[in-house]
Amino acid sequence: MMTMRDAFGQTLIELAKERDDFVVLDGDVAGGTGTHIFREAFPDRFIQCGIAEQNMMSVAAGLSTTGVIPIVACYAVFASMRAIEQARNSIAYPAFNVKIAASHLGVDVGPDGATHQAIEDIAIYRAIPNFKVISPADPVELAKALPVVLDMKGPVYLRTGRSPLPSFMDESQDFKMGKAVLLREGRDATIIAVGVMVHRALKAAEILEKENILCSVINMSTIKPLDSAAIIEAAKKTGAIVTAEDHNIIGGLGGAIAECLAGHCPVPLERVGIRDTFAE
Numbered sequence: 001m002m003t004m005r006d007a008f009g010q011t012l013i014e015l016a017k018e019r020d021d022f023v024v025l026d027g028d029v030a031g032g033t034g035t036h037i038f039r040e041a042f043p044d045r046f047i048q049c050g051i052a053e054q055n056m057m058s059v060a061a062g063l064s065t066t067g068v069i070p071i072v073a074c075y076a077v078f079a080s081m082r083a084i085e086q087a088r089n090s091i092a093y094p095a096f097n098v099k100i101a102a103s104h105l106g107v108d109v110g111p112d113g114a115t116h117q118a119i120e121d122i123a124i125y126r127a128i129p130n131f132k133v134i135s136p137a138d139p140v141e142l143a144k145a146l147p148v149v150l151d152m153k154g155p156v157y158l159r160t161g162r163s164p165l166p167s168f169m170d171e172s173q174d175f176k177m178g179k180a181v182l183l184r185e186g187r188d189a190t191i192i193a194v195g196v197m198v199h200r201a202l203k204a205a206e207i208l209e210k211e212n213i214l215c216s217v218i219n220m221s222t223i224k225p226l227d228s229a230a231i232i233e234a235a236k237k238t239g240a241i242v243t244a245e246d247h248n249i250i251g252g253l254g255g256a257i258a259e260c261l262a263g264h265c266p267v268p269l270e271r272v273g274i275r276d277t278f279a280e
Contacts, residue, residue: 005034106246123251
């Protein structure tokens, strides 16, 4: 078990040993995002912007025009709401090469409460042109995804996370932007999950197998661009789709897949997620 934020910080350090083309910007939450260990290892490549997320996005936009890749690390609620105007107008509109890495996602955040549980960020960022949206399933996939994100041109919203997760993704498998990963074959339904819900989807499939219900499980770690071909193939093969996400069912993974199915292969769909409410 390893927290996604620790995996993020450690991966940054390993990448910084190999390449000198990126810097990390922090909004006074380095301990919460896992970037404190990067700060200690590479202090000259760590920029403390303070509790000023709007300004941090604008600083990142400016830095990107110099050829440096800025990685903006902050909590998802601040990245997707407090600083969304700057992320949209200063980063997405000119398609600047800025990467936003957001932690503290959904109710998985736990005791920080509803104000810090980002349940809308996927919906917000996938609606903004030029942004790609990625939510790795475990520390292994996060480590595989980060160098791919840095090699891409243009803005990316990367969900990291706070809680410990089991490492279950295949370490020999490369991360491919816009490609879903089939983790389990089934015939009766397909569970498509993202982030912290992927390992839970695999457990759910094991429970259902005992009832002779065989489910495919797909990790949809890239939410935008969406792997529509994989969704359509699964719908045709199993005839029913279940989505699982730690996010509001409105506008998130379930919404994106509903849009795909409605346009290409309508089948029964059940969305598992936060049902348009704040946590208690």
